[in-house]
Amino acid sequence: MLGSAVVVGGGIGGLSTAVALQRRSWQVTVFERRPALSESGAGITLWPNALRALDALGIGTRIRGLGLAQSSGGMRDSDGRWLVRTDTAALAKRFGDGIIVLQRSELLTALRQACTDIDVRVSTEVRGVDANGTVTLGSGDRMQSDVVVGADGVWSVARQAVWPDAAVRSTGMLAARLVGRVGDPASVEGGESWGAGDYAGVAPLPDGRFYAYLVVPVTAEVPTEADAALCWWQRRFSRWHAPFPELLANLEPSQLLCNEIFELKQLPTLAHGRVALVGDAAHAMTPNLGQGACQALEDAVELGSALGVPGGVDVMHKLAVYNKRRLARVHKIARRSHSAGLAASLRGRVPTSIRNTVVRALPAAATMRAFDTVVDWHPPLD
Ligand SMILES: Cc1cc2nc3c(=O)[nH]c(=O)nc-3n(C[C@H](O)[C@H](O)[C@H](O)COP(=O)(O)OP(=O)(O)OC[C@H]3O[C@@H](n4cnc5c(N)ncnc54)[C@H](O)[C@@H]3O)c2cc1C
Secondary structure, eight states: OOEEEEEEOOSHHHHHHHHHHHHTTEEEEEEOSSSSOOOOSSEEEEOHHHHHHHHHTTOHHHHHHHSEEOSOOEEEETTSOEEEEOOHHHHHHHHSSOOEEEEHHHHHHHHHHHOTTOEEESSOOEEEEOTTSEEEETTSOEEEOSEEEEOOOTTOSGGGGTOTTOOEEEEEEEEEEEEEOOSOGGGOOOEEEEOSSOEEEEEEOTTSOEEEEEEEEGGGOOOSSHHHHHHHHHHHTTTSOTTHHHHHHTOOGGGOEEEEEEEEOOOSOSEETTEEEOTHHHHOOOGGGSOHHHHHHHHHHHHHHHHTOOSSOOHHHHHHHHHHHHHHHHHHHHHHHHHHHHHHTOOSHHHHHHHHHHHHHOOHHHHHHHHHHHHOOOOOOO
16 A cells, blocks of 8 residues: 545545545545435536546546437527537547546546445545545544545535635526426426526537536525525526426426525645645636536645655655646636636626627637647546
């Protein structure tokens, strides 16, 4: 064994990091506070960078088989008129993979099954982490390890040990996510649609159903009670283009997952002492580029690579290498995601019509090049 690691959090970031460390001969324990490893949140989009990370974790082929490569993408207005279309075939050619959409629960199950040699403890809350590698559990028990990985999401407890002054802020937007059916699946093209303040996206899943998300300002005051909330979303999107009204009409109230969207103010470092942060604990970003989980998967591979170096180099040095490899990239992607969120949620008839005109005028080559910074990541060669 190269060392021992505790991973706080059993979400996509935590389990992928556990797999990466296991592959590097680390002894890993995962603490997850929920009673089961489960992911709500309907579907998830994985870009080619995430698929490369999953290849490095040994489950890329499996995930490609569980997901559906998207044959359509781009931006529309709320009436369904295309502003810009993504040439998905050209994208797949450029990056060696398409964009895959699958159920989150399937991604999490695949990651869990890859944790063949890992002690995963559910219903185990971590109450505190210190920079020397001590984790204090909710029960009061303590555990010491060579490295602690904070993978405990946007409200991370582990982050206290790295950067106690971190600020989480609301984007002012609230998302509803769902998986549903429509009468004529062949008529639906995937993509994102922008209104004036609200936006929505839809993507086909392999089983004929659709993953969709709908986003509105928090000031719209969505009811909290499930039946009333569903009626509210149905009314709000009733005049939008297909398939949003039909997807909402066919839904049960319990199938709608609503949550406010938060982002993390950029941290000056992702590691301190024996603690490293991955995923939303390190860089919770807006969902507008579909990169939050993709970046968590990259983090996992990069951390595994940095900690996988055998021999005399000390752990703190290895974590500094991880920080150096990741910090600028995650900051850049979070910034771009934030800007994309501002564009998508723009309000007012005049600003949105100017936005739409500008987007319509973008040359296809420029939109394709814009993906480069985001997608062009490869696992380190070591
Ligand atoms: C509307 C929306 C759509 C999105 N769509 C996409 C997309 O298409 N593609 C994409 O790549 N990303 C997307 N994202 C972002 C993505 O969901 C997140 O970036 C990703 O889930 C982060 O994973 P994580 O493991 O870091 O954190 P989390 O998923 O938050 O997992 C943290 C885990 O830690 C556990 N935990 C927390 N505190 C403790 C504690 N004290 N002790 C023990 N356990 C603890 C939690 O229970 C949880 O299981 C989207 C986000 C939103 C809001």
